[in-house]
Amino acid sequence: MSKHSVNEMWENFLKTLNERKRDQATFEAWPFANDADTAKELAELVKKGDKTATCSLYRMYEIGNEPIPTNGQYNVITDWDGNAEVIVQTTKVDVIPFNEVPKSFAFKEGEGDKSYEYWHRVHVDFFTNELEVFNEQFHEDMLVVCEEFEVVYPK
Numbered sequence: 001m002s003k004h005s006v007n008e009m010w011e012n013f014l015k016t017l018n019e020r021k022r023d024q025a026t027f028e029a030w031p032f033a034n035d036a037d038t039a040k041e042l043a044e045l046v047k048k049g050d051k052t053a054t055c056s057l058y059r060m061y062e063i064g065n066e067p068i069p070t071n072g073q074y075n076v077i078t079d080w081d082g083n084a085e086v087i088v089q090t091t092k093v094d095v096i097p098f099n100e101v102p103k104s105f106a107f108k109e110g111e112g113d114k115s116y117e118y119w120h121r122v123h124v125d126f127f128t129n130e131l132e133v134f135n136e137q138f139h140e141d142m143l144v145v146c147e148e149f150e151v152v153y154p155k
Contacts, residue, residue, distance in 0.1 A: 006076050009084035013074075013153040027087070029076040034130070036080035042111070043077050043085040046151060051110035057127050058095055058143035063134060069093050069147045088149040098123070099140040108148060 006029045014022045032042035032054065045051035061068050069075075073090040106119035128138040 003082065005084040006078060006082065009087060009153065010076060013087050016153065025074060027074040027076050029078055029082070029084070031078045031080050031082070033080075034126075039078075039080040043079060045110045046077055046088065047086050049151070050114075051108075052150065053105055053108035053110075053146065053148045055101065055105070055109065055123060055147070056145050057130060057138075058145050059136070060130065061145065068095065068145050074152070075149070086151055087153040089152045090147055090149050092146075092148040094146045095143055096146060097141045098127075098144045101144065101146060105146055105148075 010027055014025060017025060031039035032046075033039045042051060058068070060066075069090050071090055071093060075088050075090070077085050077088060079085055101119075103116040106116045107114045109119055111122065112118035124138065124140075127142070127144075131138050
């Protein structure tokens, strides 16, 4: 069911593009966070326009041997079960040390009270837990991938 909803949303989105863009368009599908409730909450923030950015550990791309996001990339944001929620397009990507992420970026993540303090606390906890699985420790000078995006479907 979830793969069907992703493919259906993607096909509907492709109909909004001109032929050249449609032929070149590809996507990744994934949920935010690492649990069902948070994934749904963050997808809702994206749909409301409160969340226009996300941050991930560069180390996780290394571990997974995955490329980092690029400008123009499309992503189908799903709930935890893989059901399509919204399509976003990446507009900006920066790789910087965690302790150099600006307050303005933390606000764009749209979570909690949108303060830097909230963002910092939640991300330290998340990254610490994420790295524990690999027996690694989080450090404030670790590189993070700061990705900004805009909703492209549905608008």
